[in-house]
Amino acid sequence: MLRPVLQYPDPRLFKISEPVAEIDDSVRELAQDMLDTLTTVGGVGIAAPQIGVLRRVVIVDVSLMEPHEEGKEIPQDFRVVVNPVITVLDPAKHVENEGCLSVPGFRAKVARPKRVAMDGTDLDGNPVRFEGEGYFGACLQHETDHLDGKTFVDRISYLKRSMYEKKMKKK
Ligand SMILES: [Zn+2]
Incomplete structure (x- = not known):
């Protein structure tokens, strides 16, 4: 089912998500809703948390692991990861x-x-493990950040963030 995507600065985007203790129907349904929403938008x-559920589940496109050559389409390959943990x-x-x-x-440059x-x-x-660097590595970290109540806006300079917040207020 398609769910609305929460927009910054919705307070739920700043909350810490709960670990999943048991993979039951509610988790499978959540993953399906996330996938439906991601493929639609x-x-x-x-x-x-982006669809308002504070549980530690992400979906990542593992096709990004492959080197993308100019003019060569690699189909997206979405994988659900429950309780993801990042190791540097x-x-x-x-x-x-x-x-x-x-x-x-x-959009903003994030280190x-x-x-x-x-x-x-x-x-x-x-158990699943995905390793990556460059763009894919950034995606893995970006999605896991959401579970800790962080968006990439929290990782950029105060100046850039206030520019974005001003722009949002105007709308
Ligand atoms: Zn995000």
Whole structure:
């Protein structure tokens, strides 16, 4: 089911999400709603709090792991990760121009550790691990940030953030 995507600065986007203790129908339904919403609005990832559910579930597009060559389409490959945990594998700074479904009409350069791993489980409770750097690494960190009440807007300069907030107020 398509669910509305919360927009910054909705207070639910700043809350810490609860770990999933047991994968039951409510979690499977949540994952399906997240997938329906993501594929309808379009994007490369989504976290449960973005549809107003404060539980630790994300969806990431693992096709981004593959090197994307000019003119070669790689179909999106969405994977659900329950209770994701990020481990930094290479702390060197990497900058990506990030955007977010919850922060429409705004992109900004965000510096994060270059290479990370995301560990969690799939919807059957089997362990999953995705490793990535560059754009994919940034996506893994971006989605997990949402579970800790952070959007990429919290990782940019005060000046850029106030520019965005002013723009939002005008609307
Ligand atoms: Zn986001």
